[in-house]
Amino acid sequence: MSASVPTTRLQATADAFLTRFAGIKASLPGDKSLRERAAATVRSKGLPGPREEAWRYTQLRPLTDVTFETPLHADVDAQALLGRLPEIAAPHLVFVDGRFRADLSTASSMVRTGAPSFGSGARPDFDPMVALNTMLAEDGVAISVPHDVDGGTIVLASLATGQNGRAIAFHPRHSVNLADGAKLTLIEIGLGDGVYFHNPVVTVSVAHGASLTHLRLQTESEQAFVLSTVYADVASDGTYDSFQLATGGRLARAEIHATLSGPNAIAHLNAAQLLAGSQHADFTTIVSHDAPNCASRQTVKTVLTGKSRGVFQGKIEVARAAQKTDGYQMNQALLLSPDAEMDSKPQLEIYADDVKCSHGATVGELDAEQLFYLRSRGVPEAEARAMLVRAFLDEALEAITHEAGRAAMETAIAHWWDRQA
Amino acid sequence: MTAVAETLDAVQSATEGGYKWGFSTEIEMDMAPKGLNEDIIRLISSRKEEPQWLLDWRLKAYAAWLKMEEPHWAMIHHPPIDYQDLHYYAAPKKKAGPKSLDEVDPELLKMYEKLGIPLKERAILAGVELPEGEAPQVAIDAVFDSVSVATTFKATLAKAGVIFCPISEAVRDHPELVRQYIGSVIPAGDNYFAALNSAVFTDGSFVFIPKGVRCPMELSTYFRINARNTGQFERTLIIVEDGGSVSYLEGCTAPQRDENQLHAAVVELVAMNDASIKYSTVQNWYPGDAEGRGGIYNFVTKRGICKGANSKISWTQVETGSAITWKYPSCILQGDGSVGEFYSVAVTTNHQQADTGTKMIHIGRNTRSTIVSKGISAGKSNNTYRGKVSVLKGAENARNFTQCDSLLIGDQCGAHTVPYIESRNPTAKLEHEATTSKISDDQLFYCRSRGLSQEDAVGMIVNGFCRDVLKELPMEFAVEAQKLLAVSLEGSVG
Amino acid sequence: MLEIKGLEASIGDKQILRGIDLVVPSGEVHAVMGPNGAGKSTLGYVLSGRAGYEATAGLATFNGADLLDIEPEERAALGLFLAFQYPVELPGVGNANFLRTALNALRRARGEAEMDAPGFLKLARAEMKRLSMPDDMLKRNVNVGFSGGEKKRNEVLQMAILRPKLAILDETDSGLDIDALRIVADGVNALRGPDFSALVITHYQRLLEYIVPDRVHVLVSGRIIRSGGPELALELEANGYAGMVADAA
Ligand SMILES: Nc1ncnc2c1ncn2[C@@H]1O[C@H](COP(=O)(O)OP(=O)(O)OP(=O)(O)O)[C@@H](O)[C@H]1O
Ligand SMILES: [Mg+2]
DSSP states (O other): OTTHHHHHHHHHHHHHHHHHHHHHGGGOOSOHHHHHHHHHHHHHHOSOOTTOGGGTTOOOGGGGGOOOBOOOOTTOOOHHHHHTSOOOOSOEEEEETTEEOGGGSOOOTTEEOSSOOOOSSOOTTTOHHHHHHHHHOOOOOEEEEOTTOEEEEEEEEEEEOOGGGOOEEEOOEEEEEEOTTOEEEEEEEEEEOSSEEEOOEEEEEEOTTOEEEEEEEEEOOTTOEEEEEEEEEEOTTOEEEEEEEEOOOSEEEEEEEEEEOSTTOEEEEEEEEEEOTTOEEEEEEEEEEOSTTOEEEEEEEEEEOTTOEEEEEEEEEEOTTOTTOEEEEEEEEEEOSTTOEEEEEEEEEEOOSSOEEEEEEEEEOOOHHHHHHHHHTTOOHHHHHHHHHHHHHHHHHTTOOOHHHHHHHHHHHHHHHHHHO | OHHHHHHHHHHHHHSOSSSTTOOOOOOOEEEOOBSOSHHHHHHHHHHTTOOHHHHHHHHHHHHHHHTOOOOOOSSOOOOOOOGGGSBSOEEEOOSSOOSSGGGSOHHHHHHHHHHTOOOSOHHHHHTSOOOTTOSOOEEEEEEETTEEEEEOSHHHHHHHTOEEEEHHHHHHHOHHHHHHHTTTSSOTTSSHHHHHHHHHOOBOEEEEEOTTOBOSSEEEEEEEOOSTTBOBOBEEEEEEOTTOEEEEEEEEEOOOOSSEEEEOOEEEEEEOTTOEEEEEEEEEOOOOOTTSOSEEEEEEEEEEEEOSTTOEEEEEEEEOOOSEEEEOOEEEEOSTTOEEEEEEEEEEOTTOEEEEEEEEEEOSTTOEEEEEEEEEEETTOEEEEEEEEEEOTTOTTOEEEEEEEEEEESSSOEEEEEEEEEEOOTTOEEEEEEEEEEOOHHHHHHHHHTTOOHHHHHHHHHHHHHHHHHTTSOHHHHHHHHHHHHHHHTTSOO | OEEEEEEEEEETTEEEEEEEEEEEOTTOEEEEEOOTTSSHHHHHHHHHTOTTEEEEEEEEEETTEESTTSOHHHHHHHTEEEEOSSOOOOTTOBHHHHHHHHHHHHHHHTTOOOOOHHHHHHHHHHHHHHTTOOGGGGTSBTTTTOOHHHHHHHHHHHHHHHOOSEEEEESTTTTOOHHHHHHHHHHHHHHOSTTOEEEEEOSOHHHHHHSOOSEEEEEETTEEEEEESTHHHHHHHHHTTHHHHHHHO
16 A cells, blocks of 8 residues: 555654653653653654544645654844734734744733643643654743633744754743633734744633633744644633634644533634645644534635645534533635645534534635625726635625734735735 | 335335345355365356456456555444455356346345346336337346346347347357456556456446447346345456447445445446436445444445546446445546536445545546535434545636535434645636534424424435535436435434 | 413423413414513414423313323314424425325324325315415425425414314414415414314414404413403504503512
8 A cells, every 4th residue: 555655654753752852851841751651652642644534534644755854943033034023013922933032022911921731631641643642742832811711812822943954843822821710912923034843832821701801813934844732721711712813834734622611601703714735734623512502613724826725624622511512614625726635624513402513615716706896896806816816705794893913914914815926 | 216215125025124125036056165275266257158368367367456555544334344255256056057037046136126126128027018118117237235136128128239148158159359458447456446447347327328329227136135244246348439328326235234344346437428327326235224233334436537528427426335434436527528427326234334425537628527425414424525636737718616515313423535636837816615514403393393293304405405415416326326326314313 | 172270381491481371272262462572482382292392381272181281283183283384495305295194093093094196285285276386385394494484384284184173373473474374374263163272472463354253362481471352462563562561560
């Protein structure tokens, strides 16, 4: 079988990470046994291959073409990258090449820095990318918003310099905890240049009545590998409201696990992916309805040009106890070029009877009639297309209420569109 | 149209309680010893007096099977199957080989009577030829355990140029056709169960519709597993040449037994230019008892290829039986403008497990596919729709519409939807919708306030839920299917 | 004869009916009026046995039989019919099939022979003609895609075919055009006779011009606060509920 070739290559890459772990483990902060257990998982499972159902549409083979080197951290200049951050008037937590930079960040009583924060809820035993992160995480932040406090907005930025051609891998590990009734908007931004591998894991815990708005702007280097994982647990009456825009990465995957663990919890997992060239981007969600009366909503839009490939996998699981679940998911893709590809796998797994769950999926090109209508009213074709693409994305974007966050998204979309023209 | 409905009532009254088709018949059987190896395959092949090429093909399939693993991706669970603990060949003992119905074992005929199959041609019974076009006629091939027993209406069909016979007979009488097409849609090594079937298949039906012929009547096969510890591995091959058309019906029952029985059939369909094949199944194998003991493991591979331009293959299935169903009737839409359809109702109750759906592979330009799946889960059962729609690069203007709805009855069951949607062509348009809900209390109360009993109300709402599929069935089958739905769900509500 | 004594009912923990006393003798038509949320529909649901509408005290009998302890279909077999304020849609279920199944269930319960398809169609067509409903309504699915007024007419069609002994019409006049109102009223009046009684829930005096009630009851906050002759409806139309509520308090 031809599958054996990439499997051994994946094995070699996993081995390289294990070797790196052996080299640095003495100096890694935190729970040693947690690291060793994660290493054991990496050892036994390796990196996910083509036969793994959860990775059937996203193959890590390109990652095996790159040899990742030890990062150089002294005096990395990130000024140019800083200038590319959207303007958002809020405290910033800035990471450069995976390391926290106090000199570029704003101090806050809600933030603890200096070490990876493993949080709880992630599954290193189960999820290979989380295992890799758990084994190698060197840095991260812990954000905690106390009882009934409105924490406002925090920007968490990851800048990758490209290290003058040195390909490096970094695995930041963050946690976000909102106590009962707390509120926060977290805006995560990733950008960079050159070849690198960014493998962040964020664990989120939203307590009773708390509400986290999690906006993610992934505009990383088009040569980068970006495999991010979020595990969010939402307690009774809590809300986890997330939106992610991805335009970057050569090979990108954002995986979100949201568990609605108390009654009346709400999760929104909206996303837009804009892809060009030979980019590959995957948006994968698993929403677990574990308690009654919870609602989940997902609107995911993908626009593809060039030879790009888009993936959406969305699973809604409804446990036996989760009566009166209301789950809805819509994913739509626009193929704008003859060589683009879209794969989607929406999935329902339902064990409770009194539920309302539905999903819809469509794949197609721009509506010829709409295009004609606009042109017949005098709108030039390129503009008409831009207008329709923007309209296509609107449903996913309209839920964003944070003004500066929304503006940053709009700007990124406009930039992307300009680059295509 | 009511002929079938009435015979169904007769079957119900002939048996008591529970699974209503669960009688077994005392017939002298000719059985191969238990177990699977090359010798058994040689034995099957020699019993059937097969040519060498077919034996070689079987042995190759067997060799491939040995290297394969049982698939585990479906949402089904069962204790490991001991493939060596089965009989791979069981046939009613031949006296000299039944040449006409009179020579068929009367016990067997009695069983078919109980099943309500109009096995004896009405014309023969009445002693008169029916005038052309009067009353719908159904030609039947009955497969009892491993072998075809009798094919009715052969003469009438022959006049039209249609070949409809047991596949073993086709191997003998039309070897060139069988050799050309067998395994052409589902290669012997396609998957674990197809490989197993290719190695040991014992009978099944063969249909050939020549150029320009619309088959003058519906063709039907009735499958029944009777003997203990036998696997049934039938193989059906339907070929329709340019401009021809056929509607084919398949019914299945098995007696009630407390061990699991294996059924691994293969069905291959080939449609040439402008040809059309409608394949309807009402699957009512024994589902096991209320505790989940016994029942048929139904691991079936069905696939059709729309080879020619503007050809059409339509699968309709009503699946109420079997302990486990693993089945994905699929269409390869190769010819430009070809059409694939899949209409399915799957009902699971008690401990039944069904993982069923379809694959629509769009290769040709302007190909279209429609998928309508209705899953109903009750009791402690699990019901999964698994489907793939794949649009390949050249499939300009391909269209797919998929609707899959699940209905849950009771809070101990599961309903799952696993679609794969893949598009490689921007001019293609794919739409997929899925919903899951329970029977609405408002609907139930509305019906009951009009005087309907709880069970009738559920039956009516469920039939309404399945309407888009049931209306695709030929009339006789639709009536049977509706009753079957009601009977299957008896006792699962309230 | 419908007899209701001290009937109290709750939805979940919320008490809606707080002691209803009401007698509708055979052959009479009574109207029930009352402000939004008073409990009128609740009364109809409790009488016809909708789950979740629980009688917590009191009793209700129809021709001597206890209504509250039996299943909805058994109440229907006794001759009870509720025309829903919001008729329910049954996707995939043909109107004709539904009606014939219901009719035959009732006929069976009454010990009558079932009606065959041609006989039923004849009956249905005749009734539809009287209600000025187009024939194709029979082919469509029960209430699916019907306009508001069509749904109401469909309820009346069911009533005409099922021939109940006691009909509860819950705002069957709402959403009807003027001609339809007449037709619906004619449908009810055609059933009138010594063995038929009806409880007509309405907000509008106009319906009562066509279906002249023997009695009018005013239901407010789960209690009947006044009963009287047809003139009571006129009084309400003129003065509203406020004054009456104050008087009753
Ligand atoms: N499922 C429910 N849960 C809680 N309260 C309910 C429910 N159904 C009805 N109610 C409440 O019960 C009360 C009585 O409702 P009902 O429908 O009987 O009023 P009504 O008199 O028919 O009003 P209308 O004239 O608006 O039709 C209202 O306050 C309503 O909000
Ligand atoms: Mg009301």
